Amino acid sequence: MGTATALAEKKSKRTTAKGVTSKALASKSSAGKAASAKAAKPKTVRLPGHIYDYPKYYDLIFGSDCQAELDFLQDCFACFADRKVKKLFEPACGTGRLMVRFAKLGYQISGNDLNEKAIDFCNRRLEKYGFPTSAFVADMCNFQLKKPVDAAFNTINSFRHLEKPEMAKDHMRVMADAVAPGGLYVLGLHLTPSTEPQVVEETWTAARGNLKIRSKMWLVDRTPAQRLETYRMKYEVTKPAGREVLEDQFNFLTYNVKQVTDLIASEPRWEIASVFDFAYDIQAPIVLNDQTEDVVFVLRRVGS
Numbered sequence: 001m002g003t004a005t006a007l008a009e010k011k012s013k014r015t016t017a018k019g020v021t022s023k024a025l026a027s028k029s030s031a032g033k034a035a036s037a038k039a040a041k042p043k044t045v046r047l048p049g050h051i052y053d054y055p056k057y058y059d060l061i062f063g064s065d066c067q068a069e070l071d072f073l074q075d076c077f078a079c080f081a082d083r084k085v086k087k088l089f090e091p092a093c094g095t096g097r098l099m100v101r102f103a104k105l106g107y108q109i110s111g112n113d114l115n116e117k118a119i120d121f122c123n124r125r126l127e128k129y130g131f132p133t134s135a136f137v138a139d140m141c142n143f144q145l146k147k148p149v150d151a152a153f154n155t156i157n158s159f160r161h162l163e164k165p166e167m168a169k170d171h172m173r174v175m176a177d178a179v180a181p182g183g184l185y186v187l188g189l190h191l192t193p194s195t196e197p198q199v200v201e202e203t204w205t206a207a208r209g210n211l212k213i214r215s216k217m218w219l220v221d222r223t224p225a226q227r228l229e230t231y232r233m234k235y236e237v238t239k240p241a242g243r244e245v246l247e248d249q250f251n252f253l254t255y256n257v258k259q260v261t262d263l264i265a266s267e268p269r270w271e272i273a274s275v276f277d278f279a280y281d282i283q284a285p286i287v288l289n290d291q292t293e294d295v296v297f298v299l300r301r302v303g304s
């Protein structure tokens with residue numbers, strides 16, 4: 001980069017000595033600067049691994065606007081729980097984007113996730129603010145808490161990463177074990193409407209300081225017999241040191257209204273207290289039908 005600039009300057013000087021006009025000199029100088037700028041352009045680096053292996057990026061994309069969820073969850077606790085809510089748990093907590101916010105509000109919070117890097121990120125952030133490092137590595141359909149909590153939440157479709165109906169049933173069972181009677185489990189997911197949905201594609205951008213990420217997620221395949229949808233997700237990361245690109249692929253288990261209500265009914269310790277959509281408006285519950293797509297179930301733990 002420095003050599004290209006130096007050569008351009010030397011050539012300009014030699015030409016000037018031969019009496020080239022100032023206009024020609026300016027043209028040659030501009031060409032040299034353009035070459036230098038082109039040489040200085042940082043390369044694009046393709047990152048290995050999965051999107052969950054980069055918790056800083058994941059947290060920026062999914063944690064930049066949490067206030068609506070935070071307010072809605074507290075409204076649910078106040079309106080539907082039959083016990084005072086102090087202790088919270090988040091299965092598939094990832095980076096703990098909501099955990100640390102709840103901790104700052106005075107709740108006792110814990111969570112689990114399969115990704116060790118995400119759990120480490122979550123615990124370091126909790127520790128930074130003086131809270132217990134209460135996130136742990138575990139499968140969300142096979143874990144046990146030392147003591148039941150008052151409420152739990154899983155709001156951004158993470159539940160659908162459980163690719164088999166049997167795994168989903170196990171999850172509902174262990175969550176019933178994890179939540180005390182009278183407590184809540186707030187579960188958000190996308191359903192498949194009865195009409196054939198169009199190809200799904202979402203693109204959004206988030207920025208924090210000098211870090212900017214453009215994220216794109218799109219549907220690449222459906223296998224109705226297995227109730228699976230395959231998605232790809234791409235991060236385009238821009239920061240002062242250069243540009244990075246990360247692509248990943250994962251499956252989601254699909255649900256229509258009957259399938260998800262049958263799943264909930266399979267664990268008799270859950271009852272549906274109310275249902276909402278992703279507007280997170282506690283004043284606007286919805287009625288399920290075959291066209292329902294974005295849904296948030298407020299499940300209440302019953303029995304002993």
